Amino acid sequence: MSAADLSITGVDFVCVPTGxxxxxxxxxGGTLGLPRVKRWGDMPATEFQAGNxxxxxxxxxxxxxxxxxxxSAPIALQVDDVDAARDALAAKxxxxxxxxxxxxxxxxxxxxxxxxxxxILHHRYAE
Numbered sequence: 001m002s003a004a005d006l007s008i009t010g011v012d013f014v015c016v017p018t019g020x021x022x023x024x025x026x027x028x029g030g031t032l033g034l035p036r037v038k039r040w041g042d043m044p045a046t047e048f049q050a051g052n053x054x055x056x057x058x059x060x061x062x063x064x065x066x067x068x069x070x071x072s073a074p075i076a077l078q079v080d081d082v083d084a085a086r087d088a089l090a091a092k093x094x095x096x097x098x099x100x101x102x103x104x105x106x107x108x109x110x111x112x113x114x115x116x117x118x119x120i121l122h123h124r125y126a127e
Contacts, residue, residue, distance in 0.1 A: 013047060013054040017069060018115045021046070024057045027113050031092050032077075050077055070116035078122055082107040085121045 018024035021044035029036050034048035034055070045058035055075070061067045079085040082100055086109040090096065094111050097118075101108045109121040 011053075013056040014075065015060075016055050016057045016075070016113070016115075016117050017060050017071065018044075018057055018113075018117075019059065019061075019067060020114070021057070021059050023114050028055065028057055031089065031094065070112070071118065074110065074118035074120045076108070076120040076122040078124075080123065082109050082121050082123045085109070089121075 016024070016028075025036070025046050028034050028046075028048045032048075034050055037047040037049050037054060039046045040056075040058070043058075044062050045056055048055045048057065053075075086096060086100065089111065097110045097112070099109075101110070105126045106122060106124040108123075110118060111121075112118050
């Protein structure tokens with residue numbers, strides 16, 4: 001099969017490693033309020049829907065991989081109002097790494113999940 005034969009049509013999910021599946025499920029479903037889509041049977045992996053992106057929160061050790069370590073690249077979560085979303089999460093105990101950043105085209109607020117995976121509240125206001 002050549003690369004041209006692959007016909008990749010999209011991304012089904014992005015994995016987010018965790019060392020404590022139950023804690024991660026509470027954070028992504030409860031704290032962030034993302035809809036829970038499905039659990040992978042009895043395995044410690046649960047999918048959450050963030051708009052058009054599915055986040056698969058999973059314990060890699062249950063799948064024969066090295067124990068969970070945080071991702072190094074953040075996942076940017078689109079919101080309508082970074083300040084309002086930041087305030088809502090801060091009220092739930094989420095700690096942000098920086099004050100809101102204005103890049104000239106977007107606002108961002110950077111934080112981490114309980115496993116240290118970096119996340120960004122993101123709103124693009126200019127093209």
